[in-house]
Amino acid sequence: MPALAQLQRRHGSIENGVIAALARSLGLPESKAYAAATFYSSFALAGDGQKVRPPALDAALESVMGAERAPEAIRSWGITAPDGRPDGALARCGAIRPESVDDYRAAGGYEGLRVALAMPAEAVVETVRAARLRGRGGAGFPTAAKWDHARTVIAPAKVVICNAAEGDPGAFADLAILRQDPHGVLEGMAIAAHAVGAARGIVYIRSEYEEAIETVRGAVREASDSGALGPGFTVEVFSGGGRYVCGDETALLNSMEGAPGRPRLRPPLPTEHGLWGRPTVVDNVKTLALVPLILRHGPEWFASIGPAATTGPAILAVSGFVRRPGVVEVPMGFTLRQVIEQGCGGMADGAELKAIQTGGPLGAFLSADAVDTPICFDAMKAAGSPLGSGGLIVVDHRTCMVASSRAFAEFAAAESCGHCAPCRLGTRQVLLALRNLMGAGASGADLRLIERMEAAMRSSSFCAYGRSAASVVLSAIRVFPDEFAAHAVERRCPADWCSMEAS
Amino acid sequence: MPSITIDGMPVAAADGQTVLQAALAAGFDIPHLCHHPDLSPGGHCRLCVVQVDGGPLSASCQLTVRDAMSIATDTVPVREAREAALDLILSAHPMTCLTCASNHACKLQTVAAQIGVDEARLGLLRPLVGSVSKDESNPFFIRDPQRCVLCGICVRTCDEVQGRGALAVGYSGAATAIVAGSDAPIAESICESCGECVDRCPTGALVHRESRPPTREVRSVCPYCGTGCSILLGVRGDRVVSVRGDADGPVNRGRLCVKGRYGMGFIHSDQRLTTPLIRRDGVLEPATWDEALDLVAERFAVSRGSAFACIGSARCTNEEVYLTQKFARAVMGSNNVDNCARLCHAPTVAGLKQSLGTGGGTSPIEDLAKAACVLVIGSNTTEAHPVVGAQVRHAARRVPLIVADPRETDLARRARIHLRLRPGSDVPLLVGMARAILDAGLEKATFIEERTEGFLPFVQAVMAMDPEWIEETTGVPWSDIAEAARLYAASAPAMIVYSLGITEHTHGTDNVLAIANLALLTGNIGRPGAGVMPMRGQNNVQGACDVGCVPDSLAGGLAVREQAGREAVGRRWGVDLADTPGLTVMEMLDAARSGSIGALYVTGMDVAYSAADTARAQEAMRAAGFVVVQDIFLSGTAELADVVLPAASFAEKDGTFTNLERRVQRVRAAVPPPGEARQDWQIVCDIARRMGAPGFEFTDASQIRDEMSEVAPAFGGIRFDRLEGDGIQWPCPSVEHPGTPRLHVDRFSTPNGRARFTAPAYRPPAEAPDESYPLVLTTGRSLYHFHLAMTVHVAGLMELNPEELVWLHPDDAAARGVADGDLVTVSSRRGSLDLRSWITDAVSPGTAFMTFHFYEAPTNVLTQAALDPVSKTPEFKVTAVQVRRAGDDKRQ
Ligand SMILES: Cc1cc2nc3c(=O)[nH]c(=O)nc-3n(C[C@H](O)[C@H](O)[C@H](O)COP(=O)(O)O)c2cc1C
Numbered sequence A: 001m002p003a004l005a006q007l008q009r010r011h012g013s014i015e016n017g018v019i020a021a022l023a024r025s026l027g028l029p030e031s032k033a034y035a036a037a038t039f040y041s042s043f044a045l046a047g048d049g050q051k052v053r054p055p056a057l058d059a060a061l062e063s064v065m066g067a068e069r070a071p072e073a074i075r076s077w078g079i080t081a082p083d084g085r086p087d088g089a090l091a092r093c094g095a096i097r098p099e100s101v102d103d104y105r106a107a108g109g110y111e112g113l114r115v116a117l118a119m120p121a122e123a124v125v126e127t128v129r130a131a132r133l134r135g136r137g138g139a140g141f142p143t144a145a146k147w148d149h150a151r152t153v154i155a156p157a158k159v160v161i162c163n164a165a166e167g168d169p170g171a172f173a174d175l176a177i178l179r180q181d182p183h184g185v186l187e188g189m190a191i192a193a194h195a196v197g198a199a200r201g202i203v204y205i206r207s208e209y210e211e212a213i214e215t216v217r218g219a220v221r222e223a224s225d226s227g228a229l230g231p232g233f234t235v236e237v238f239s240g241g242g243r244y245v246c247g248d249e250t251a252l253l254n255s256m257e258g259a260p261g262r263p264r265l266r267p268p269l270p271t272e273h274g275l276w277g278r279p280t281v282v283d284n285v286k287t288l289a290l291v292p293l294i295l296r297h298g299p300e301w302f303a304s305i306g307p308a309a310t311t312g313p314a315i316l317a318v319s320g321f322v323r324r325p326g327v328v329e330v331p332m333g334f335t336l337r338q339v340i341e342q343g344c345g346g347m348a349d350g351a352e353l354k355a356i357q358t359g360g361p362l363g364a365f366l367s368a369d370a371v372d373t374p375i376c377f378d379a380m381k382a383a384g385s386p387l388g389s390g391g392l393i394v395v396d397h398r399t400c401m402v403a404s405s406r407a408f409a410e411f412a413a414a415e416s417c418g419h420c421a422p423c424r425l426g427t428r429q430v431l432l433a434l435r436n437l438m439g440a441g442a443s444g445a446d447l448r449l450i451e452r453m454e455a456a457m458r459s460s461s462f463c464a465y466g467r468s469a470a471s472v473v474l475s476a477i478r479v480f481p482d483e484f485a486a487h488a489v490e491r492r493c494p495a496d497w498c499s500m501e502a503s
Numbered sequence B: 001m002p003s004i005t006i007d008g009m010p011v012a013a014a015d016g017q018t019v020l021q022a023a024l025a026a027g028f029d030i031p032h033l034c035h036h037p038d039l040s041p042g043g044h045c046r047l048c049v050v051q052v053d054g055g056p057l058s059a060s061c062q063l064t065v066r067d068a069m070s071i072a073t074d075t076v077p078v079r080e081a082r083e084a085a086l087d088l089i090l091s092a093h094p095m096t097c098l099t100c101a102s103n104h105a106c107k108l109q110t111v112a113a114q115i116g117v118d119e120a121r122l123g124l125l126r127p128l129v130g131s132v133s134k135d136e137s138n139p140f141f142i143r144d145p146q147r148c149v150l151c152g153i154c155v156r157t158c159d160e161v162q163g164r165g166a167l168a169v170g171y172s173g174a175a176t177a178i179v180a181g182s183d184a185p186i187a188e189s190i191c192e193s194c195g196e197c198v199d200r201c202p203t204g205a206l207v208h209r210e211s212r213p214p215t216r217e218v219r220s221v222c223p224y225c226g227t228g229c230s231i232l233l234g235v236r237g238d239r240v241v242s243v244r245g246d247a248d249g250p251v252n253r254g255r256l257c258v259k260g261r262y263g264m265g266f267i268h269s270d271q272r273l274t275t276p277l278i279r280r281d282g283v284l285e286p287a288t289w290d291e292a293l294d295l296v297a298e299r300f301a302v303s304r305g306s307a308f309a310c311i312g313s314a315r316c317t318n319e320e321v322y323l324t325q326k327f328a329r330a331v332m333g334s335n336n337v338d339n340c341a342r343l344c345h346a347p348t349v350a351g352l353k354q355s356l357g358t359g360g361g362t363s364p365i366e367d368l369a370k371a372a373c374v375l376v377i378g379s380n381t382t383e384a385h386p387v388v389g390a391q392v393r394h395a396a397r398r399v400p401l402i403v404a405d406p407r408e409t410d411l412a413r414r415a416r417i418h419l420r421l422r423p424g425s426d427v428p429l430l431v432g433m434a435r436a437i438l439d440a441g442l443e444k445a446t447f448i449e450e451r452t453e454g455f456l457p458f459v460q461a462v463m464a465m466d467p468e469w470i471e472e473t474t475g476v477p478w479s480d481i482a483e484a485a486r487l488y489a490a491s492a493p494a495m496i497v498y499s500l501g502i503t504e505h506t507h508g509t510d511n512v513l514a515i516a517n518l519a520l521l522t523g524n525i526g527r528p529g530a531g532v533m534p535m536r537g538q539n540n541v542q543g544a545c546d547v548g549c550v551p552d553s554l555a556g557g558l559a560v561r562e563q564a565g566r567e568a569v570g571r572r573w574g575v576d577l578a579d580t581p582g583l584t585v586m587e588m589l590d591a592a593r594s595g596s597i598g599a600l601y602v603t604g605m606d607v608a609y610s611a612a613d614t615a616r617a618q619e620a621m622r623a624a625g626f627v628v629v630q631d632i633f634l635s636g637t638a639e640l641a642d643v644v645l646p647a648a649s650f651a652e653k654d655g656t657f658t659n660l661e662r663r664v665q666r667v668r669a670a671v672p673p674p675g676e677a678r679q680d681w682q683i684v685c686d687i688a689r690r691m692g693a694p695g696f697e698f699t700d701a702s703q704i705r706d707e708m709s710e711v712a713p714a715f716g717g718i719r720f721d722r723l724e725g726d727g728i729q730w731p732c733p734s735v736e737h738p739g740t741p742r743l744h745v746d747r748f749s750t751p752n753g754r755a756r757f758t759a760p761a762y763r764p765p766a767e768a769p770d771e772s773y774p775l776v777l778t779t780g781r782s783l784y785h786f787h788l789a790m791t792v793h794v795a796g797l798m799e800l801n802p803e804e805l806v807w808l809h810p811d812d813a814a815a816r817g818v819a820d821g822d823l824v825t826v827s828s829r830r831g832s833l834d835l836r837s838w839i840t841d842a843v844s845p846g847t848a849f850m851t852f853h854f855y856e857a858p859t860n861v862l863t864q865a866a867l868d869p870v871s872k873t874p875e876f877k878v879t880a881v882q883v884r885r886a887g888d889d890k891r892q
């Protein structure tokens, strides 16, 4: 993979003959190198244009839903340290030079690591357990449980990976943190490494985040030069090939091993059999950025923020039809309404709230009625849409839900890794049905087909991607049945977005 | 043992089994498309989902059983999920079953029938059939991507069974496709055409070109290499129409290589000999059997004793070869009998017998899976013994592989250490390894003490060769030799695999002894996963030597010089047997040239082209008084004969072959011989009877086998009726004896039970490169061919490898102004050939490489008749040659 990326930088695109030579030099069969090369979107293949993947579909989302990324705008409020001063994972963003160890230290940085290194590994895990930290990468899995598993596996070389694949359209909080406060993440990694007994850390950043890669590299340099990461722990930066599925921790491991980034079968869990077979902890950027706060201010402080089920700060990326899109940090338990109104200056001019899309491409739509739902893994799930990694796309009354669904379906079909039949073909059938619903041939059969495909994908796909890859579409049908019926039965688009003409 | 319930019925499962495996074993037929019993689970099709403990669905092929699990295979959610997944797969599949080669043998049809397809429901899905056209580049099979269900079985087969990695799952999403190389025609990839993936493909996406279903199948043994793969010949009418690997085959477990699977076209070739031929006025003309047999009997009758010489065939059955040597000894009174082993593995027989007591491989091939380290020396196993090669590749994924070879072979590329020695420097290399083991104190002292002798003189001789000299002679850095030695000695058990790169030298026997020394030094003999495995070339070359088709011993390895044994055999045969060993192949040819051979009887060997120095061999054939050649084709040798007798091929006869692990396996007649061709044993009986000799009244091959087991104690218990299963590995003294998979377990078969170390001696190759012949030519095999006569009659094999090429290193090519593919002249002190070049760094600078499979460029025109003094095997592996652009002046 690094070799492929290097080649691409040099040649612009990868010529077929070059793959053979590269495979030989890596000791790989040509077929395997070619499979990897054709899997990653950032590698365009020369020749045979038919098989080149379209780039990620942020553009489509933007045109339908105005979901523009705004990682520069950062607002953090409502969280105060025990001493009463405002704090949080984003508190330092914009206030310090990102790469500077000194600036970070002056703002209280690396204090958490100092505390952790003074404790036995097990006590660090227990501290995180007491804070009830849940992973911010999407699943909301208790971080301490993961660490404890890795800690108790007996193996000489363990690995801590920071997952900065951030492939969700409409998510950019990780980007913001990496660009503006990378040391917070490095400190979190060093604490995790101490807790599980790892000597090696890797930050896996999607290759499109070129600036962030440079910033993190700079921060790693400064941290290691000044010994800030503690004894016997080194961190490197890996630029990932840029596929949404690579964010799945097992696909991420495959992609780091030079294979196509398709998910692996679980069990074994990465904490037992991860990168090159070593026990590996994969944590999200936001999760890791929160860890130092737990050590510094104590687990009780952390657990006191937010509802019991989901403690600590929520770090959200808000886009769509709000006045001020951006990254928002609030205590868990704040409502969606508070985030939109207080954090983003309310709805954009002339826009009325219609729905909120959360949980990224594996998430769902919430109707405007659900705007008072608290931000919490469990409460949001109960309301019908997962919190996921904290991306919120605010949808206004002029937006067509069929067209938005189609944008998600385009994404779902394009990003399917192709391993299993329900997802590989199901995402395609859903997309074709949605396209049909936007044209003259729209029919109720398309809706039934989508529901049937969604059920099959949910119940029997190989990985979490396929199980939820049609859930956004299904939720749109459930939440806005009239709008879909208007398309399917009356061949009419209430938002007047779809052409409803023969294509 | 976990116990689970499936649909309410209790089922006992094995630890580590998947739910699908447990269910299938218990007779619950869960639909599945991407599962294959030989392979790791894929999880692609999702048709095998079941409901676990009343909760969510799970793919049963990937779900490991847990005690008390409750599985439901046919609930509403299960049915709905399967129906939808099936509809999706069908939406991407052309519905043209009747014109598909896999119709009726297609697993997609099976699962569709199991799950059920509703036309209206399926009709709601949009057709997603791809538009990529067929790949017809391979001569033996066709790929049709449109019919591919992306079950990944072919990819896993190539990775896990064949160990090749020619295929991968490329692209993603709906564009996902199986790719070979850079998504190029498969014939341009590293695919070895083994056909394993084709056999396992559940649909018509990979189909054999010749795929007529047979009406019956006959279990037999592959007639090509010494691996001895068990095959099922499919027959329709009187023709062989298909070949399958026998899943129960003890050596191959269903696997076959390209020759075994696709190389049977020669059986029905129109070039087969169908009548006897007699030379009249210089021309070979058809004759009747009576005419031919009369002539042969008459001429043989006047050339008895030392004037008679006979070359047996390592392609024929044990029973036939036994009878051939019996004919020479009992009827003709001559010990001048030999077989093609003389040109390959005679040093193995001599060397292993001297050091270990038995001239055969010590272990079963399956022991490769138990070895903690494998050392491959002088063997391009991947091409010469492909099914063993695949098992070595398998082992290399698990344990360190060390390869010693001048060429960068397929295995060398996968090796932990590749010792790229100079051709002919094997003894110094092996001594160097022994020395490094001694230096590091890694020898197995108790084993040496308790089970060997001659250790001290051996150590002294080893220590006399110093590392600098070894480094210089072999061209291999001492550190590599020492590291290889450490790996081999420290990883117990370790196995050595070797072949003609070791034996085809003037110091072939020394090489074999040096290998045995290394194994003894580290105690690597007589236990599972250890041992010394010579890769024997021809299908029955082991057997030909075992049954006495050699000048110095009788069946079962009884030496002709030993009175008691010789007399016992003589009594059984009713004759007095000569007590002096006869001539070897190369000696016979020399004797013929000097006019002292009155009659030469050659069965199934192309001696004029296989022997070193073709010109000399042909001269010998012409000088012999009367030459009879018995073969299935009019070989180059047959063209020089006075009488040619048409023989039956392996597919037309009953008998046994013995493979390279001493396993005697049954060969069965599947079709009748063409025309008037007869089985070799019948022809020998015909001749003997015409000469009035008793003891040749056989009517059935099993009667010959019975006589052999009476004559040779080692075969005492090997009878046809005991060979129905896995065959028997000799020694097997009685019908109660199970055979001997592993030799030397408790004692060596030397007279005193101890193995012998031999002090090494180094002699350089007979021919050194010099100014006029500056390159060293080595020879070897191609995967796609076998010697000469058989594979050139298989069109597909010729397509994959149509001509002889000389491999040159880029530096040597540049120095001669030779470009890739240029026509060049290769000349040695004996002759010269024109052929095309292939420029590759797989050969070292200063060396060149050729195979020996083509009459158009008969490589042995170049090689020399310099012999190993002990075994009389020629040095095929080192020939000094000059290479020029064809047409260039010689002195240039
Ligand atoms: C299709 C898919 C994409 C994912 N993408 C990301 C991602 O971009 N970033 C991330 O941190 N986790 C992602 N995850 C979740 C990871 O698999 C993993 O759970 C997470 O990195 C664990 O970190 P956490 O415990 O800190 O949440 C993804 C999961 C799936 C199934």
Ligand code: SF4
Residues within 6 Å of the ligand: A245, A262, A263, A415, A416, A417, A418, A419, A420, A421, A423, A424, A461, A462, A463, A464, A465, A466, A467
């Ligand atoms: S559900 Fe299947 S096809 Fe989809 S991403 Fe996962 S493994 Fe790949």
Ligand code: SF4
Residues within 6 Å of the ligand: B147, B148, B149, B150, B151, B152, B153, B154, B155, B178, B200, B201, B202, B203, B205, B206
């Ligand atoms: S070619 Fe055959 S074996 Fe290979 S993936 Fe396709 S259907 Fe499966």
Ligand code: SF4
Residues within 6 Å of the ligand: B157, B158, B162, B164, B165, B166, B167, B190, B191, B192, B193, B194, B195, B196, B197, B198
């Ligand atoms: S024929 Fe053999 S080598 Fe070729 S792709 Fe199939 S399994 Fe691999």
Ligand code: SF4
Residues within 6 Å of the ligand: B222, B223, B224, B225, B226, B227, B228, B229, B252, B255, B256, B257, B258, B259, B260, B261, B385, B386, B387, B388
């Ligand atoms: S490996 Fe040898 S015995 Fe087996 S199929 Fe190939 S040629 Fe025949």
Ligand code: FES
Residues within 6 Å of the ligand: B031, B032, B033, B034, B035, B042, B043, B044, B045, B046, B047, B048, B049, B059, B060, B061, B062
């Ligand atoms: S057989 Fe289990 S997923 Fe295909």
